[in-house]
Amino acid sequence: TASRIRCPQLRKRIMSAHDAAALIPSGVNVGMSGFTGAGYPKAVPQALADHIRAARARDERFRISVWTGASTAPELDGALAEVDGIELRLPYQSDPTCRQRINDGQMEYIDIHLSHVAQYAWSGFFGKLDIAVVEVAGVLEDGRLIPSSSIGNNKTWIDQADKVILEVNSGQSAGLEGMHDIYYGTALPPRRKPIQMTAADDRIGEQYLICPPEKVIAVVETDAPDRNSRFSEPDDTSKQIARHLLHFFEMEVEKKRLPQNLLPLQSGVGNIANAVMAGLNEGPFENLTAYTEVLQDGMLAMLKSGKLSKASATAFSLSPEANQELSDNIDFYRERIILRTQEISNHPEVIRRLGIIAMNGMIEADIYGNVNSTHVMGSRIMNGIGGSGDFARNGYLSVFMTPSTAKNGAISAIVPMVSHVDHTEHDVQIVVTEQGLADLRGLAPRQRARRIIENCAHPDFRPKLLDYFERACASGRGMHTPHLLGEALSWHQRFEESGQM
Ligand code: 0RQ
Numbered sequence: 001t002a003s004r005i006r007c008p009q010l011r012k013r014i015m016s017a018h019d020a021a022a023l024i025p026s027g028v029n030v031g032m033s034g035f036t037g038a039g040y041p042k043a044v045p046q047a048l049a050d051h052i053r054a055a056r057a058r059d060e061r062f063r064i065s066v067w068t069g070a071s072t073a074p075e076l077d078g079a080l081a082e083v084d085g086i087e088l089r090l091p092y093q094s095d096p097t098c099r100q101r102i103n104d105g106q107m108e109y110i111d112i113h114l115s116h117v118a119q120y121a122w123s124g125f126f127g128k129l130d131i132a133v134v135e136v137a138g139v140l141e142d143g144r145l146i147p148s149s150s151i152g153n154n155k156t157w158i159d160q161a162d163k164v165i166l167e168v169n170s171g172q173s174a175g176l177e178g179m180h181d182i183y184y185g186t187a188l189p190p191r192r193k194p195i196q197m198t199a200a201d202d203r204i205g206e207q208y209l210i211c212p213p214e215k216v217i218a219v220v221e222t223d224a225p226d227r228n229s230r231f232s233e234p235d236d237t238s239k240q241i242a243r244h245l246l247h248f249f250e251m252e253v254e255k256k257r258l259p260q261n262l263l264p265l266q267s268g269v270g271n272i273a274n275a276v277m278a279g280l281n282e283g284p285f286e287n288l289t290a291y292t293e294v295l296q297d298g299m300l301a302m303l304k305s306g307k308l309s310k311a312s313a314t315a316f317s318l319s320p321e322a323n324q325e326l327s328d329n330i331d332f333y334r335e336r337i338i339l340r341t342q343e344i345s346n347h348p349e350v351i352r353r354l355g356i357i358a359m360n361g362m363i364e365a366d367i368y369g370n371v372n373s374t375h376v377m378g379s380r381i382m383n384g385i386g387g388s389g390d391f392a393r394n395g396y397l398s399v400f401m402t403p404s405t406a407k408n409g410a411i412s413a414i415v416p417m418v419s420h421v422d423h424t425e426h427d428v429q430i431v432v433t434e435q436g437l438a439d440l441r442g443l444a445p446r447q448r449a450r451r452i453i454e455n456c457a458h459p460d461f462r463p464k465l466l467d468y469f470e471r472a473c474a475s476g477r478g479m480h481t482p483h484l485l486g487e488a489l490s491w492h493q494r495f496e497e498s499g500q501m
Contacts, residue, residue, distance in 0.1 A: 004138040004170050005221070009213045017043035020165050020218035021051055026062040027087075028130035031121070031157030034076060035069035035315035035342065036269055036294045037227030039150030041133045041167045043220050045076040052085040063087040067126065069152020069315065069342055070114060070293075070386060071095065073227035081107065090126070091117050092384035103380045111374060111381070114293065115346035115390040118156040122188055132161035135222075136209065137172040144208035147180045147339065148172050149226055150315030155182050155209055155341050163217045171223040175330030180339045181205045197350050200264040200291040201310035201338060228320045231274050231297055237403045238275035240434035245359070245399065246279050248430070248437050253285075258357075264291035266351075266391045267299070268360035269317060272401050274298040276359060281307050291356055293345045293387045295337065297322040303336050304329075312338045314345035346387045351394040358395035360388040362402045362423075364413050365431050365456075367449040367469055368481055369440050371400050371423040377492050378419030385422050393427045404433035404458035410500045412461035414452060416468045417488035431456050445481045446473070461501070 005011050021044050024030060034040025048064075055062040063085055070092035071077070077095035080086050089098060090110040101107040112120065120126055134154050138146040147154065149172055158164055183205035185193060197204055234242070252258040262285055267273045277298025280288065290299055290311040300322050302308035316339075318326060326333055344350065351358075363382060364372045373388050375381055392398040400423070402413045413433065425448070431438045436455035440448045453465045472482035491501045 004168050004174075005219060006141045007139045007143045007213060010139050010143060010166070010216055010219050013216055013219045014221065015218050017047040017220045018050070020044050020220045021047035023163070023165065023217055024048055024064065024131055026055070026060075026064065029065045029067065029127055031067045031129050031132045031153065031161055032072070032076060033069065033134040033148065033150065033152060033154050033157070034072035035150035035152035036071050036317040037073050037229060038315045038317055039135050039148035039152070039226065040068070040072040040076045041135045042075045042169065042224045043167060043222045044133050044165055046079045049079040049083045049085060052080070052083045056083065065089070067091075067117070067121070067129070067153070067157070068093075069150060069154070071383065092386040094383040099381060109381060111384040113346070113385060113389045114342050114387040115348060118153050118186070118341070118343040119188065121153070121156050121160055129157065129160040131163045131165065132157035133165045133167070134158060135167045135169050137169060137174065137176045139166070139168060139219075140208065143211065143213040145211055146177045147182070147209055149176065151180060151182065151339050152314055152342050155184070156343070158209060158211045158215075161215070164211055164215045165218045165220065166216060167220045167222050169222045169224065171225055173327045173330050175327070175334060178207055179334045179337055180207055182207070182209055182341055183344050184210070186343060195344065195347060195349055198353065200289040200312045200354060203338065205340070225320070226316070226318075226323070228318055228323050230319045232271055234271065234275035234278055237434045238272045239279070241272055241401050241403075241432050242276045242279035244432050244437040245276055245401070246283050248439070250284065261285060261287040261289070263355045263357050263396055264289045266290070266292040266356045266358045266395065267294075267296070268386070268388060269294050269296065270361050272361055273359065276401075277302060281305055291345075291351070291354055293342065300325060300333075303333065310336050310338070312340060312345065314340055314342040342387075346390040348390060348394040351391055355396035356391055356394070357397045357399070358388075358391035359399045359401065360392065362400040362413075364402070364415050364418055365400060365428070365452065366415050366418045367452050367465060368445050369425040369428045369431060369448050369452060370418045370421050371428050372418040372420045373422040375420035377496055378489070389422060389427070392423050397429055398423075398427055399430040399432060400428055401432045404435050404456060405460070409458070409460065411495060412458060412465075412491065412501050414457040414461065414465060415491050415501075416465065417483065419489060419492045433458075446479075
């Protein structure tokens with residue numbers, strides 16, 4: 001509705017999504033809002049897809065590069081990938097059509113740490129950002145913008161782009177105003193200033209995004225919900241993984257290596273992450289905090305129950321029910337949630353200082369603890385590294401979790417050598433499957449291998465892994481990290497050929 005746009009100068013720029021999309025020519029770099037299905041533009045990308053389809057019908061080539069915060073939704077990635085309108089995509093994505101195009105070799109995709117994206121853009125490593133398309137929840141009289149349900153790279157896109165297109169979504173809760181913390185103190189080296197944050201709930205920035213009104217070439221009004229995908233109820237495997245992890249936390253508290261209320265939690269996306277949060281919600285720990293990038297249903301429930309006192313993130317990723325809960329009690333949640341830019345939510349300096357407990361999913365780990373988060377059988381991208389590397393390398397504890405098998409038991413998630421490396425053995429401290437937990441801290445490679453095989457591998461694959469490891473040890477080749485090079489990737493090869501590892 002018109003009341004969301006209180007700045008007279010910007011009111012003059014209101015137009016249809018069709019007209020706004022016509023201002024985006026082929027060949028440009030476009031920075032779009034959106035992070036894990038929240039706060040992405042919902043009308044302009046679809047209108048742009050229509051223009052692209054029409055151009056294609058006239059035999060004209062029309063492609064743009066799309067930079068975002070992280071994954072978006074069918075209305076953005078899906079619509080543009082469908083018409084083959086994306087030349088290059090970065091950083092994290094999870095759209096099936098996008099994934100297909102990337103894996104078919106028709107779309108370039110750059111997978112980088114989420115904390116790096118903004119500074120790469122400031123440094124010009126990706127080239128010039130031409131246009132920003134950003135969803136906001138409203139515009140103040142003086143032109144400042146009320147951010148939406150995610151912040152991601154919006155500050156950077158607005159700062160760096162020559163032109164800005166705004167989508168003002170009245171479907172987003174007006175009560176989001178005041179929840180955000182936009183830090184304007186970042187700079188490029190040399191002589192960068194320390195980020196003055198010593199607790200997960202510190203506020204160090206502005207509540208609004210700042211955008212010179214003269215940059216805004218179009219304002220489009222929308223009223224549509226975020227993707228709001230449903231989570232499945234935690235299954236037995238996820239619950240088992242959560243139980244192992246909770247037991248580990250209890251032991252660490254007992255050994256006085258973690259405080260009673262643990263340390264700020266980072267939790268990846270997905271059902272296992274939600275199960276861990278559900279486990280924590282029923283567990284013994286009180287007064288927890290979160291310093292994470294995505295706030296899922298599980299954390300919202302923990303804020304409600306009081307188990308979690310404060311949560312910092314860059315985006316929501318909620319089911320429709322949880323989103324309703326958020327809107328209905330927005331004043332309660334605004335006191336407890338801080339949404340930041342992703343270069344701060346994922347900042348290595350802050351993550352190291354606060355001592356984050358990083359918990360992320362993975363595709364596979366090898367016997368030495370190297371982790372593959374992104375590529376199936378070494379070559380096919382799943383989603384991307386997202387923030388997992390930011391948190392794993394810099395956290396106080398880095399945990400990686402997965403069911404011990406995939407594809408109905410045809411694939412072992414524990415393999416002799418990972419087919420792609422996202423997190424090296426140096427960044428991986430705890431590996432958890434439903435079989436058990438391997439604490440790798442303080443262990444040398446051969447000790448790590450035994451621990452992972454014994455504690456984490458599925459019984460169907462455990463003897464074969466042990467056999468591989470023992471033959472590698474007996475081979476007389478390097479005894480620091482023994483491998484049989486001709487066999488190290490043979491499990492993946494076997495799967496590609498026969499559908500079974
Ligand atoms: O595929 O749905 O086609 O069957 O991978 O696997 O078990 O549902 O697990 O949803 O937690 O995702 C690593 C992808 C795990 C995720 C990954 C197949 C499996 C299924 C999903 P199907 P599950 P999850 C914060 C942190 C990187 C980014 C990150 C991820 C699908 O956690 O993207 O951590 N992480 N960000 O069948 C072949 C294997 C497999 C396998 C699983 N070994 N081989 N396929 N699958 N293991 C968030 C952000 O950064 C934004």
